[in-house]
Each structure stands twice: as structure tokens, then as C-alpha cells.
Amino acid sequence: MTDAGVFGALIGQEDVVAVLRAAARVDAPTMTHSWLFTGPPGSGRSVAARAFAAALQCPDGGCGVCHECHTALTGAHADVEIVSPAGLSYGVGETRELVTRAALAPTRGRWQVTIVEDADRFTEQALNALLKSIEEPPPRAVWLLCAPSAEDLLPTIRSRCRLVTLRIPGVDELADHLVGEGIDRALAAFAARAAQSHVGRARRLARDSDAQRRRREVLEMPAQVATVGGCFTAAANLVDAARGEAASVVQSLDEAETSALKESLGDIGGRGRARPRGVAGALSDLEKRQRSRATRTQRDALDRALLDLAAFYRDVLVVQIGADVDLVNVDLATTVQRLAQASSPEATLRRIEAVLACREAVDINVAPLLAVEAMALALHRG
Ligand SMILES: [Zn+2]
Numbered sequence: 188m189t190d191a192g193v194f195g196a197l198i199g200q201e202d203v204v205a206v207l208r209a210a211a212r213v214d215a216p217t218m219t220h221s222w223l224f225t226g227p228p229g230s231g232r233s234v235a236a237r238a239f240a241a242a243l244q245c246p247d248g249g250c251g252v253c254h255e256c257h258t259a260l261t262g263a264h265a266d267v268e269i270v271s272p273a274g275l276s277y278g279v280g281e282t283r284e285l286v287t288r289a290a291l292a293p294t295r296g297r298w299q300v301t302i303v304e305d306a307d308r309f310t311e312q313a314l315n316a317l318l319k320s321i322e323e324p325p326p327r328a329v330w331l332l333c334a335p336s337a338e339d340l341l342p343t344i345r346s347r348c349r350l351v352t353l354r355i356p357g358v359d360e361l362a363d364h365l366v367g368e369g370i371d372r373a374l375a376a377f378a379a380r381a382a383q384s385h386v387g388r389a390r391r392l393a394r395d396s397d398a399q400r401r402r403r404e405v406l407e408m409p410a411q412v413a414t415v416g417g418c419f420t421a422a423a424n425l426v427d428a429a430r431g432e433a434a435s436v437v438q439s440l441d442e443a444e445t446s447a448l449k450e451s452l453g454d455i456g457g458r459g460r461a462r463p464r465g466v467a468g469a470l471s472d473l474e475k476r477q478r479s480r481a482t483r484t485q486r487d488a489l490d491r492a493l494l495d496l497a498a499f500y501r502d503v504l505v506v507q508i509g510a511d512v513d514l515v516n517v518d519l520a521t522t523v524q525r526l527a528q529a530s531s532p533e534a535t536l537r538r539i540e541a542v543l544a545c546r547e548a549v550d551i552n553v554a555p556l557l558a559v560e561a562m563a564l565a566l567h568r569g
Pocket of ligand 1 (some may be wrong): 245246248249
């Protein structure tokens with residue numbers, strides 16, 4: 188952990204960090220009890236919320252090394268609950284339970300913090316249940332809601348939250364940060380650009396050769412769809428690559444969380460000691476949360492793969508119309524050139540539309556392989 192403590196992982200968010208740092212030192216009754224973290228995917232909404240939760244519990248405002256910080260960041264802190272929807276949305280029952288828990292006095296921390304991921308996914312009834320706790324917050328409750336944008340929440344909720352807006356860092360800014368993390372300059376520049384500034388993905392591309400291989404597999408699709416048979420192979424490959432990417436994302440998170448939770452519950456495991464009461468329950472809660480995250484991560488990874496593909500065709504279009512902008516996929520410039528010459532800008536636009544239609548289909552829960560196969564055939568037709 189750097190001098191920046193728990194906020195060190197936030198890139199290019201100086202304004203936000205200053206606000207959160209100051210707020211973490213405030214005590215009741217001046218505390219703001221409801222916060223709304225917004226920003227595009229990859230801007231680090233959830234990372235920022237966790238860092239703030241740690242700063243709120245840390246006696247030192249988020250040192251990044253103490254037990255409070257460590258457990259809050261990994262989701263194992265007794266007074267920091269991180270929730271994500273078990274299905275597609277938060278139901279009224281689970282929201283009522285959440286509101287009840289948020290009203291409890293903290294067991295060891297200063298605040299009872301609830302981080303709500305995908306806060307744009309409450310049913311209307313559930314939102315009403317949440318609203319009461321946000322309108323008249325219990326004295327120690329702090330809500331950290333995360334959503335892509337403030338418009339995704341009802342005005343009644345939005346108007347009662349303090350807004351934290353995260354931005355996507357620039358490609359160069361992100362590359363510099365990766366260099367600071369010990370990544371080679373050329374690799375950092377490639378990863379920041381290929382990931383289109385998505386921080387987590389850039390880091391994986393820079394550090395994990397499997398992630399690089401999976402990206403290349405996805406970007407082989409434009410060549411593979413030249414034949415109808417190739418469409419089906421390409422679709423299966425793309426879905427597999429997304430699955431592999433998701434697995435690598437959740438695996439390290441899951442392991443860190445599980446071991447932090449066991450440690451914080453005093454369960455060192457495997458030494459013949461009886462597990463303290465409550466450990467099994469806490470572990471099964473964590474597993475449930477991890478399973479739902481795995482599902483969401485798979486969907487996100489597929490979406491990411493489709494964005495990579497859209498960016499590839501965008502590069503093709505850039506060449507075709509002779510636009511004076513940088514390619515996203517510099518490493519694939521030859522392939523991009525070849526396709527640009529072999530097709531028309533109109534066909535490229537239709538292909539980009541096919542990729543975007545596939546994203547929408549996956550978003551409304553069409554089976555991924557079916558959606559990707561339909562897209563591959565549309566790419567084939569051109
Ligand atoms: Zn600390």
C-alpha cells in the first residue's frame with residue numbers, strides 16, 4: 188500500500204479522494220449518511236466505495252495497513268456489508284432485511300456501512316423500503332450506493348445522496364500509473380489503450396498473458412466469420428474466452444475474501460479446532476455473494492469482449508474513412524488494414540450495429556452463445 192493508503196488504487200480521481208478523505212474524519216451529527224458513487228464501468232465505483240468504507244472504519248482515516256482497512260477492503264469487516272443483487276434485481280424482502288441490519292449499532296467499527304452494488308437494480312417496492320432508511324437514517328448507518336449514473340436512480344433517492352462522480356482516466360494517465368506499478372512502459376501503453384482506459388482490464392492485460400491471449404482470440408472473430416462454419420467456431424471461442432476472463436477475475440477476489448473472512452473470524456482452519464459459532468453462516472453468506480458475483484462477472488466479461496470487437500470494427504472504419512485518430516488495436520494494424528480494404532464503410536457500420544445488438548440481447552438475458560452466434564452470422568453477411 189502506498190502513501191495514499193486505501194485510496195491508492197483510485198487512478199486520476201484526486202477531487203473525489205479529497206472529498207472522501209475529509210468526510211471520513213467527520214463524526215455524527217455532521218456525517219452524510221447516504222452517498223451515491225457513479226461512473227462508467229472501469230472507473231472504479233466499487234473500488235472507491237470500498238476504500239471509503241475502510242477509511243470510515245480505520246482509526247487513521249484509511250491507512251491501508253491496519254486490520255479495519257484490510258477487512259473492509261476485502262468485504263470481511265463485521266460492520267461493512269457489501270451487497271449485490273442475487274438475481275436481476277433487489278427484491279423488497281431482501282431490501283427490508285438490509286434496512287434492518289443497517290440500523291444496528293456497529294459491533295466494532297465507527298459506522299454500520301452498507302455498500303450497494305448495482306443500486307440501479309432495485310424494484311420499485313424495494314426502493315420504497317430503502318427510501319425510509321435514507322430519509323431518516325439511523326445514527327450510525329452509512330449507505331454507499333453504486334450505479335452507472337445518477338439518472339439510474341429515482342429522484343427521491345438521488346436528491347438525498349451526496350454524489351461522488353468518478354471519471355475514466357485518460358489512456359496516458361492510466362499508462363503512467365501502470366508504469367508506477369512496475370509495468371514496462373510499452374506494455375503499459377498497449378494495455379491502457381487496448382482496454383480503452385478500463386482500469387481493471389488494463390491491469391489484467393498488462394500482467395496476465397492469458398488475458399492477452401483471450402483478447403487476441405476474441406479479435407480473431409472478424410477473420411473467422413469469413414465462412415458460415417467459422418461463425419459457429421468463432422462464437423463458441425468468444426463465449427469461452429469471456430468465461431475464462433471472468434473466472435480469472437473472480438478467483439483471486441474470492442480467495443482473498445474467504446481467507447480475510449476466516450482470519451477475521453478467528454478460524455485458522457485445518458488445525459482440528461472447532462469452528463466458532465457463526466463462522467459457517469458467515470462463510471455461506473460470502474459464498475452466496477461470490478456466486479452471484481461470478482454470474483455478473485461472466486456477463487460483464489462477455490460485454491467487455493463485445494466492446495473489444497466493436498472497437499476493432501471502429502478501427503476498420505477509422506481506416507476506411509481516413510479519420511485522423513489513433514487506432515485502439517495498434518497491435519492488429521495489419522489485420523485492420525486488410526479488412527478495411529476488403530469491405531465498405533457501410534458494411535463496417537452494419538457490423539458495428541450487429542455487435543451492439545448482441546450486447547443488448549445479452550443484457551436482456553438471451554443465452555450468450557445464441558446471441559453471439561446470431562451476431563457472428565450477421566458479421567459474416569456484412
Ligand atoms: Zn487503517
